[in-house]
Amino acid sequence: MQHGDVLALARLGMPSQQVVVLGADLAGAVVVPDDVEVDLRQRDLEQAREHQDDAEEARERARRPSPSRHALTPLEKEPPEIDKVIGIMDDPTNPVKSTRLPVVIPPSPAMPPARSLLVTDFDGTLTRDDFYQLAVKELLPDDLPDYWGEYRAGRLTHFEGLRNYFSHIRKSEAEVLDVVHRMGLEPDLAACLRELDSAGWDVVVTSAGCAWYIDLLLAEAGVDIPVYSNPGRFVEGRGLLMEPPPPGPFFSHDLGVDKAGVVRHALGEGRRVAFAGDGFPDQEAALLVPDDLRFARGDLAAVLAESGQGFIPYSRWSDVARDLCGRPA
Numbered sequence: 001m002q003h004g005d006v007l008a009l010a011r012l013g014m015p016s017q018q019v020v021v022l023g024a025d026l027a028g029a030v031v032v033p034d035d036v037e038v039d040l041r042q043r044d045l046e047q048a049r050e051h052q053d054d055a056e057e058a059r060e061r062a063r064r065p066s067p068s069r070h071a072l073t074p075l076e077k078e079p080p081e082i083d084k085v086i087g088i089m090d091d092p093t094n095p096v097k098s099t100r101l102p103v104v105i106p107p108s109p110a111m112p113p114a115r116s117l118l119v120t121d122f123d124g125t126l127t128r129d130d131f132y133q134l135a136v137k138e139l140l141p142d143d144l145p146d147y148w149g150e151y152r153a154g155r156l157t158h159f160e161g162l163r164n165y166f167s168h169i170r171k172s173e174a175e176v177l178d179v180v181h182r183m184g185l186e187p188d189l190a191a192c193l194r195e196l197d198s199a200g201w202d203v204v205v206t207s208a209g210c211a212w213y214i215d216l217l218l219a220e221a222g223v224d225i226p227v228y229s230n231p232g233r234f235v236e237g238r239g240l241l242m243e244p245p246p247p248g249p250f251f252s253h254d255l256g257v258d259k260a261g262v263v264r265h266a267l268g269e270g271r272r273v274a275f276a277g278d279g280f281p282d283q284e285a286a287l288l289v290p291d292d293l294r295f296a297r298g299d300l301a302a303v304l305a306e307s308g309q310g311f312i313p314y315s316r317w318s319d320v321a322r323d324l325c326g327r328p329a
């Protein structure tokens with residue numbers, strides 16, 4: 001049974017807009033108007049029961065914490081609860097006296113829209129300053145090769161450039177953590193996330209930087225949101241060792257994390273998607289969302305302005321949150 005299949009409509013004697021089999025992500029629920037009695041064959045009932053079992057499994061998975069917040073798997077969505085049971089089975093070739101069929105009765109007149117999603121960069125977007133830029137000023141020796149220039153010239157990937165810089169850090173962990181704490185994480189982040197949640201917005205971080213300092217700052221702020229970034233660890237004498245994320249649907253050779261892939265995935269689910277960023281690596285993802293949901297500052301704002309693309313400027317991340325919360329759901 002495939003997403004969007006229309007189930008045995010001729011047998012049901014119903015027009016196509018009345019009965020729809022939803023995709024696996026919604027666990028094969030059958031949507032039936034309140035006043036319609038359903039006639040299904042045994043095979044259809046077995047499929048419905050299998051999908052009900054799948055729904056239970058999917059709900060259980062969604063309740064469990066993800067084993068890794070950086071596993072680069074698409075966001076899991078909790079399937080709908082079964083609200084009401086109606087329906088009588090009647091199959092002349094394989095008779096069963098009476099079977100109750102689980103069906104979902106949607107709110108009238110249509111299914112509720114999926115929650116909106118804000119995809120946000122971290123360095124220089126959720127924080128005032130970029131870790132890389134602070135590291136160049138305060139943690140790295142002056143005589144390093146120009147990895148940034150090599151990246152801008154296309155001779156290194158963005159991931160390789162950052163990884164090279166981070167591996168030259170020879171300061172103590174305490175000194176590095178002091179710099180991390182001076183990145184200036186949005187001070188109202190926790191409150192903003194609560195307000196966005198109430199307004200129907202989920203938030204996910206996509207970063208070409210390193211999860212080592214992102215996880216640390218988010219945990220200290222008491223927030224737990226999905227993070228797609230490059231894993232890493234700090235080892236005194238060897239620097240911040242950044243690694244590419246494991247293979248997955250949002251892996252990018254250039255950035256480590258495919259920010260645009262995360263946006264495309266959410267758009268493919270029919271969600272309203274906003275994007276906030278500040279750097280060159282944000283450009284592709286930013287261009288996938290409408291002008292009025294594209295938030296930019298810094299280098300991203302400059303390249304968008306140069307190419308005549310519309311965007312909403314912001315000075316701090318809470319401006320983005322406040323703007324989105326003020327919009328109709």
Ligand SMILES: [Mg+2]
Pocket residue numbers: 121122123124125130277278279
């Ligand atoms: Mg950034």
